[in-house]
Amino acid sequence: ANSIFDIDRQFCAMVDGGGKDSCQGDSGGPIHQWLGDHWEQVGIVSFGQQCAHVNNPGIYTRLSFYYDWIQSVIQTKTNQTTTSSTLKPTSNTAGQTTTVFDAIQIYLFLFYVFTQGIDE
Numbered sequence: 001a002n003s004i005f006d007i008d009r010q011f012c013a014m015v016d017g018g019g020k021d022s023c024q025g026d027s028g029g030p031i032h033q034w035l036g037d038h039w040e041q042v043g044i045v046s047f048g049q050q051c052a053h054v055n056n057p058g059i060y061t062r063l064s065f066y067y068d069w070i071q072s073v074i075q076t077k078t079n080q081t082t083t084s085s086t087l088k089p090t091s092n093t094a095g096q097t098t099t100v101f102d103a104i105q106i107y108l109f110l111f112y113v114f115t116q117g118i119d120e
Contacts (some may be wrong), residue, residue: 018054
């Protein structure tokens with residue numbers, strides 16, 4: 001069975017009865033949570049065994065643990081830019097609201113993870 005190594009940084013998720021899960025090739029992809037009126041990315045696919053198996057949930061990196069770090073990286077990068085622009089929310093067909101800012105946060109986090117790793 002899959003194990004969570006650090007409950008502050010990781011969480012597991014599965015559908016009762018199995019049948020839906022992330023699988024090989026999905027690592028680094030998002031997991032979203034419905035918050036009543038919109039979807040919000042809460043994690044990044046990390047690992048798992050036996051895709052969508054009833055007794056083996058997927059393991060995900062918890063974005064909330066890294067929120068302050070993501071904000072500091074974005075702030076540093078924003079301060080280094082010589083141009084500025086207003087970021088306006090856009091809606092997709094599912095009714096969820098996303099912004100360019102959210103996409104930049106996720107991109108910077110993934111870029112860091114895949115190029116340098118997180119050492120703690």
